[in-house]
Every structure is written in C-alpha cells, then in structure tokens.
Amino acid sequence: MFAFRFFITLFVLSLLSLITEAQNPTYLYHVCSNTTTFARNGTYQSNLNGLLSALSSSANASNWFYNTTSGENPNRVYGLFLCRGDVSTTTCQDCVTFATEDVTQRCPVEKVAVIWYDQCLLRYSNASIFSTLTESGGLRMWNTQNATDPTRFNEVVATVMNDATTQAVLVAKRFATKEANISLFQTLYSLVQCTPDLSTSDCNRCLRGAIAALPSCCTGKVGGRVLNPSCNIRYEVYPFYNESAVAAPAPPPPVLTPPPVSEIIPKGKGRKSWVIIVAIVVPVGVSILLFIVGYCLLTRRGRKKYDIVQGDNAVTDITTVESLQYDLNSIEAATNNFADSNRLGEGGFGVVYKGRFPNGQEIAVKRLSRSSGQGAKEFKNEVVLVAKLQHRNLVRLLGFCVEGEEKILVYEFVPNKSLDYFLFNDDRQGLLDWSRRYKIIGGVARGILYLHEDSRLRIIHRDLKASNVLLDSDMNPKISDFGMARIFGVDQTQGSTNRIVGTYGYMSPEYAMHGQFSVKSDVYSFGVLVLEILSGKKNSNFYQTEGTGDLMSYAWKLWKDGRPLELLDPILGDSYARNEVIRCIQIGLLCVQEDPAERPTMATIVLMLNSYSVTVPLPNEPAFFPHSRIEPIKLLESDQSTSQSMQYSINEVSITEIGPR
Numbered sequence: 005m006f007a008f009r010f011f012i013t014l015f016v017l018s019l020l021s022l023i024t025e026a027q028n029p030t031y032l033y034h035v036c037s038n039t040t041t042f043a044r045n046g047t048y049q050s051n052l053n054g055l056l057s058a059l060s061s062s063a064n065a066s067n068w069f070y071n072t073t074s075g076e077n078p079n080r081v082y083g084l085f086l087c088r089g090d091v092s093t094t095t096c097q098d099c100v101t102f103a104t105e106d107v108t109q110r111c112p113v114e115k116v117a118v119i120w121y122d123q124c125l126l127r128y129s130n131a132s133i134f135s136t137l138t139e140s141g142g143l144r145m146w147n148t149q150n151a152t153d154p155t156r157f158n159e160v161v162a163t164v165m166n167d168a169t170t171q172a173v174l175v176a177k178r179f180a181t182k183e184a185n186i187s188l189f190q191t192l193y194s195l196v197q198c199t200p201d202l203s204t205s206d207c208n209r210c211l212r213g214a215i216a217a218l219p220s221c222c223t224g225k226v227g228g229r230v231l232n233p234s235c236n237i238r239y240e241v242y243p244f245y246n247e248s249a250v251a252a253p254a255p256p257p258p259v260l261t262p263p264p265v266s267e268i269i270p271k272g273k274g275r276k277s278w279v280i281i282v283a284i285v286v287p288v289g290v291s292i293l294l295f296i297v298g299y300c301l302l303t304r305r306g307r308k309k310y311d312i313v314q315g316d317n318a319v320t321d322i323t324t325v326e327s328l329q330y331d332l333n334s335i336e337a338a339t340n341n342f343a344d345s346n347r348l349g350e351g352g353f354g355v356v357y358k359g360r361f362p363n364g365q366e367i368a369v370k371r372l373s374r375s376s377g378q379g380a381k382e383f384k385n386e387v388v389l390v391a392k393l394q395h396r397n398l399v400r401l402l403g404f405c406v407e408g409e410e411k412i413l414v415y416e417f418v419p420n421k422s423l424d425y426f427l428f429n430d431d432r433q434g435l436l437d438w439s440r441r442y443k444i445i446g447g448v449a450r451g452i453l454y455l456h457e458d459s460r461l462r463i464i465h466r467d468l469k470a471s472n473v474l475l476d477s478d479m480n481p482k483i484s485d486f487g488m489a490r491i492f493g494v495d496q497t498q499g500s501t502n503r504i505v506g507t508y509g510y511m512s513p514e515y516a517m518h519g520q521f522s523v524k525s526d527v528y529s530f531g532v533l534v535l536e537i538l539s540g541k542k543n544s545n546f547y548q549t550e551g552t553g554d555l556m557s558y559a560w561k562l563w564k565d566g567r568p569l570e571l572l573d574p575i576l577g578d579s580y581a582r583n584e585v586i587r588c589i590q591i592g593l594l595c596v597q598e599d600p601a602e603r604p605t606m607a608t609i610v611l612m613l614n615s616y617s618v619t620v621p622l623p624n625e626p627a628f629f630p631h632s633r634i635e636p637i638k639l640l641e642s643d644q645s646t647s648q649s650m651q652y653s654i655n656e657v658s659i660t661e662i663g664p665r
C-alpha cells in the first residue's frame with residue numbers, strides 16, 4: 005500500500021518535472037546585499053541593463069561561460085554567467101535568459117548579485133570579478149535523506165569529489181563529473197565546476213575548500229551541494245547531469261521512504277539564515293519513469309539489502325559511552341581468555357590479541373598495560389571521542405571495556421598484518437609493487453590529514469611508523485594507534501606532560517630532544533616512512549647495514565648528486581612511474597627537514613601527491629640526527645618487551661598540544 009502511494013507520488017512529481025523543467029530553470033538561491041544599492045533610472049541601472057542583455061545574447065552555441073563589462077567607471081558593471089558543464093546550448097541559453105529577468109525581480113536595486121540555478125549561475129558586481137577567487141557568500145544544501153551506511157558513504161563522497169577535482173583543475177573547462185559504486189544498488193554521482201577564468205591553483209583551492217565544507221552540512225546525507233560564486237560541487241545518488249556515456253542501466257531509486265527534501269542554509273555573511281524546502285526528487289523523475297519497472301523487480305532484493313545494512317549500522321552509528329562498552333566476559337570469550345595463540349603482537353601501550361565474537365565478527369583487542377593513571381570516566385570519554393574518528397585509512401575503534409584493573413580497547417580486525425611485515429622482509433617485499441606502494445603513501449597521507457585537520461578533534465599521532473600502518477585485504481593502508489595519547493591520559497593538561505611516546509628512527513629531532521610536538525613532528529615521521537617505502541630499508545637499521553649515516557642522509561646524498569632513483573628498492577626493477585617516484589622522494593625529503601616550519605603540512609602533501617599542477621619545492625638538507633643524545637631516561641613499566649617502541653620521560657618538556665577545535 006505504501007509502495008503504491010509512493011509510486012503515485014513519484015509519478016505525479018515526474019510528470020510535473022517534465023512540464024516545468026522544460027520551461028524554467030530550477031532556482032536555488034540568490035545573494036544580493038542591500039548595503040550597496042544604485043539609484044533607479046541612474047547610469048548604473050542602464051549599464052546593468054546593457055550588461056544583462058549582452059550576457060543573454062552571448063549565451064549561444066559557442067559559449068557556456070562568458071564575462072563582459074558594460075559602461076565606464078565609476079558606473080561600470082562587471083558580469084558573467086556559467087552554465088553547468090553538461091547542459092545543452094539551448095538549456096544554457098534558456099537558463100541565462102531566464103536569470104537575467106529573474107535577477108532584476110529579486111535584486112531590483114542591488115549593485116552586487118549572484119543567483120544560482122540548477123543549470124546556470126549569473127553574477128554581476130561594480131568591482132572586477134574576473135579571474136578572482138571569491139569563496140564567501142555561498143551556500144550549502146543537503147538532501148535530508150540519510151545514507152544507510154554513513155561512514156562508507158562519506159568516504160566514497162570524499163574520494164570521488166577529490167578525484168573529480170583533480171580532474172577538473174587540469175582541463176580548460178574546469179569541470180568534471182565522476183561516479184562510484186556505493187553498493188550493488190547505489191551509485192554516487194558527483195560534479196565539480198569552477199568558473200573557467202580561474203587559474204588552476206585558484207580553482208583547486210576553491211573546490212578543495214568546498215569539499216572541506218561538506219562535513220559541516222552534508223555528512224551522511226544522500227545529496228549535498230556547496231555553491232560558491234567561483235565554484236560549486238554537488239553529489240547525489242541519482243544521475244543529475246547528462247552523462248550520455250553512462251550506457252549501463254541506471255540504478256534504481258535509492259530511497260524506500262517518502263520523497264526527500266533538501267534544506268538550504270546560506271554560508272558566510274548574507275541574509276539572515278533561512279530554510280526553504282525544495283523537492284530534490286524532481287530531476288530524478290525522468291530516470292524513475294524509465295526504470296520504474298526495473299525497480300519493481302529489484303525492490304525485494306533492495307529491501308533485503310537495506311535491512312542488512314541497517315543491522316550493521318547498529319554497531320557503527322554509535323556515539324554514546326553505553327553503546328561502545330563491551331563486558332569483560334565477552335572479550336575473554338572472544339579471545340579465548342587472552343590465549344597466547346591469539347596474540348597478534350605488542351605495541352607501546354599493551355598486548356594485542358585477535359578475537360572473534362559469537363556472530364563471527366573478528367576483532368583486535370588491545371589490553372592496556374596497567375600503568376595508565378587515567379580514571380575510568382576520563383578513559384571512557386576519550387574513547388568515545390576517538391571512536392568518532394572514522395576514515396577509510398584509519399583502523400576503526402569499535403569500543404572498550406573497563407572493569408576493575410582491566411582497560412581494553414576493541415578494534416576492527418585488519419587482515420594483512422602491518423606494512424613492516426612486508427616492507428622489511430626479503431621474501432615479502434616483492435608483493436609490494438610500485439602502484440601498491442604509491443597507493444599506501446597516498447592513503448597514509450590522507451589518514452594523517454584527517455587526524456590533523458578534517459576530524460572533529462585535532463589529533464597528533466606521535467608514533468607514526470611502518471608497524472602502525474596495517475594493510476587490509478586489498479593492501480589499503482589503515483593507520484593504527486592514533487589517539488593513544490588521549491586515551492592513555494598522557495597529556496591531559498597542556499604543557500605539563502613529561503612522557504614522550506614515539507619510536508626511535510621516526511621521531512623528529514625537536515620532539516626527541518625537547519619534547520616539542522606538533523603536526524610537523526607527524527610530518528617528519530611521515531617523511532621517514534615515505535623514504536622507507538621507497539627504499540625498502542628500515543631507517544633505524546640503516547646505519548648498521550649500510551654504514552653510511554641514516555636513510556635520510558643517504559637519500560639526500562643521492563638527491564644532491566642527481567641520482568635520486570638509486571634510492572629505490574631494487575626489487576621494483578624498472579616497473580615504476582619515474583615522475584611519481586621522484587615526486588615521492590622530493591616530498592619525503594621535504595618532510596624530514598630540520599626546521600619544522602619548512603616541512604609542508606599534510607594538506608599540502610596530499611595536494612602534491614594528487615595533482616601534478618602543484619609545484620613541489622626543493623628540499624633542504626635533512627635534520628642531522630645525533631643518535632647518542634637520545635636515551636630513555638625512565639622506561640614505563642609496560643615496556644619490557646618491545647624492541648622498537650620506546651616510551652620514556654624526560655623533564656621539563658614543553659608541549660604544543662592543540663585541543664578539540
């Protein structure tokens with residue numbers, strides 16, 4: 005019965021959309037501040053009228069973007085229009101013509117205006133707006149429908165949007181669309197576009213900024229848009245652009261609930277915030293009509309899928325202390341009472357065991373050593389915060405257990421061991437070909453960037469190393485052990501910690517010697533890791549095996565001598581992309597520079613890895629690392645066993661911890 009009503013609703017909406025869409029473009033929003041206005045019937049107005057008619061007549065077969073001016077200073081008007089990269093010339097023409105009339109109704113006396121439609125954008129101002137990046141005065145919109153698996157959904161959105169951006173900035177049209185499969189039944193469609201008068205780097209900046217704004221509006225939502233005057237991005241779970249290349253059957257409509265609506269909020273300074281309701285389902289009408297039959301056939305399977313996904317979500321969507329808590333009995337049962345046979349390894353904070361819950365779910369259980377001074381309440385609070393950090397390149401924290409003396413963290417199980425297991429073993433090294441290594445470098449960079457900038461907390465990892473990079477069944481990297489300083493209560497008050505957590509060979513000089521850590525100490529560790537991945541050699545063993553100083557000095561020497569490729573792991577032979585390798589060496593060397601201020605941020609690194617249009621600066625000589633001065637003063641009691649991981653205290657260290665943003 006419900007399904008029947010649903011179809012009727014869709015049907016009517018589709019018909020409506022067929023009728024209305026053919027005529028008017030879909031209005032979205034406009035911004036025109038009444039703080040700068042012109043006199044009616046004055047020179048500015050007549051110039052504006054001239055501008056609008058020039059724009060309207062320029063929207064023709066050869067133009068999907070056009071900029072022009074009208075009149076002379078001080079009453080000169082600058083204006084432009086931009087049609088969505090895929091619309092036909094008639095649609096573009098219609099949209100621009102409609103916009104030039106519509107805008108005079110909505111902004112009768114304002115000198116500066118931007119108006120957005122689904123199909124085009126029109127903009128004018130009394131100041132020059134050409135080739136100028138304008139990021140303020142935009143808006144964000146989202147479809148109120150929630151995705152069934154928000155975590156995976158957000159990951160796919162971020163990846164696809166970033167890929168599309170990388171593509172768009174390189175073409176003159178500054179436009180790209182990209183699709184990705186979310187599940188068997190759902191495809192994600194995304195679109196990014198800049199005004200083509202922008203430079204590559206301005207366009208890149210605008211789009212990446214818009215992507216960065218997505219979490220603030222659209223996280224877990226099945227549709228989202230960020231519209232700025234200079235660029236816009238959009239994603240949906242249905243094809244909203246004309247992708248004539250998509251020959252395969254379009255996916256069925258994703259929703260089993262009533263038609264979604266979207267809410268709009270203006271971004272930045274504009275009018276007072278307001279909310280309107282737009283039936284975002286309208287453009288989907290056509291495809292629904294076409295595929296309604298296919299959908300009926302698929303509904304059964306779709307529902308089943310839907311239920312299963314929801315079931316999983318019960319575990320993943322949690323944010324409260326209670327829902328993250330496991331009882332000790334179930335952990336003991338899962339790990340066979342912490343049996344030695346289940347022991348996976350030992351990190352700085354305790355022993356890790358493999359476990360399996362009765363429902364078959366595999367987990368990794370970290371049994372924290374008992375020296376943590378943290379009370380149960382703080383511990384729980386920190387775990388909840390860290391559990392919210394979710395990214396495809398981070399090992400997921402599923403929950404915790406605290407009973408009596410016992411403090412335990414429960415993680416997702418990552419099947420393929422850690423990077424060092426492959427990288428530093430002669431027999432297994434060969435499994436890591438260049439494309440895998442390159443993918444690992446990119447994935448680790450994105451994971452750390454998320455910790456530094458994109459997550460709700462600002463987390464400095466402080467112990468990034470090959471053994472903390474786990475590999476899933478597809479050899480995708482997942483960073484482990486992040487947020488441990490928080491959970492372990494190492495630095496709860498700013499500037500008063502006296503424990504250093506880190507690993508010999510990966511610690512930046514300022515951290516190892518003075519206890520000063522910042523995002524740039526992670527960047528240093530990342531640089532060491534990159535050089536290790538390239539060379540297949542371990543930095544901490546390098547001195548003994550090569551007898552030529554550390555790996556960084558060796559890499560630097562080769563770089564300086566113009567023989568950078570000799571750094572590369574010989575097992576790779578000739579099968580690698582020379583430009584990628586050189587870029588990575590250069591990035592690695594930039595990261596291990598002595599002065600933290602000269603090391604790039606993770607955001608820059610990700611950009612440099614993603615886009616060949618970004619220039620990578622030349623590195624300076626790496627930090628000289630005085631090995632003899634790094635001595636543990638007092639080992640924590642938990643640390644009898646690990647050979648690689650060190651934790652020690654030193655006195656009077658200053659800390660630059662940054663709390664939650």
Ligand SMILES: *[C@@H]1O[C@H](CO)[C@@H](O)[C@H](O)[C@H]1NC(C)=O
Nearest residue numbers: 036037038039040041275276
């Ligand atoms: C500008 O618009 C605001 C809100 O619409 C209004 O309150 C204000 O009076 C207007 N100012 C002028 C100068 O028209």
Ligand SMILES: *[C@@H]1O[C@H](CO)[C@@H](O)[C@H](O)[C@H]1NC(C)=O
Nearest residue numbers: 042043044045046049050113
């Ligand atoms: C502007 O000009 C039009 C026609 O030329 C006239 O109808 C209107 O009253 C004028 N408005 C003002 C404010 O002078």
Ligand SMILES: *[C@@H]1O[C@H](CO)[C@@H](O)[C@H](O)[C@H]1NC(C)=O
Nearest residue numbers: 058061062063064065066067
């Ligand atoms: C399209 O508009 C531009 C700018 O007004 C003009 O130069 C050009 O001749 C027009 N092309 C066609 C085919 O009408």
Ligand SMILES: *[C@@H]1O[C@H](CO)[C@@H](O)[C@H](O)[C@H]1NC(C)=O
Nearest residue numbers: 070071072073134135136201
């Ligand atoms: C359009 O903008 C560019 C600068 O981005 C400028 O060089 C060009 O003259 C403008 N076109 C017109 C018709 O004003």
Ligand SMILES: *[C@@H]1O[C@H](CO)[C@@H](O)[C@H](O)[C@H]1NC(C)=O
Nearest residue numbers: 039040041078115130131132
């Ligand atoms: C645009 O108009 C406003 C108000 O009329 C004025 O303050 C500003 O200087 C003008 N900008 C330019 C570039 O002419």
Ligand SMILES: *[C@@H]1O[C@H](CO)[C@@H](O)[C@H](O)[C@H]1NC(C)=O
Nearest residue numbers: 147148149150151224261264
């Ligand atoms: C989506 O999820 C949010 C919070 O998780 C909830 O408040 C909202 O009602 C949900 N929306 C729909 C349409 O289910």
Ligand SMILES: *[C@@H]1O[C@H](CO)[C@@H](O)[C@H](O)[C@H]1NC(C)=O
Nearest residue numbers: 182183184185186188191252
């Ligand atoms: C999505 O999946 C279909 C088959 O299930 C495949 O043909 C298509 O290439 C996939 N698309 C993408 C973007 O991965």
Ligand SMILES: *[C@@H]1O[C@H](CO)[C@@H](O)[C@H](O)[C@H]1NC(C)=O
Nearest residue numbers: 090091092095246247248249
């Ligand atoms: C989509 O684009 C193709 C090729 O440009 C065109 O032939 C087709 O008419 C377009 N479809 C729609 C619905 O605009």
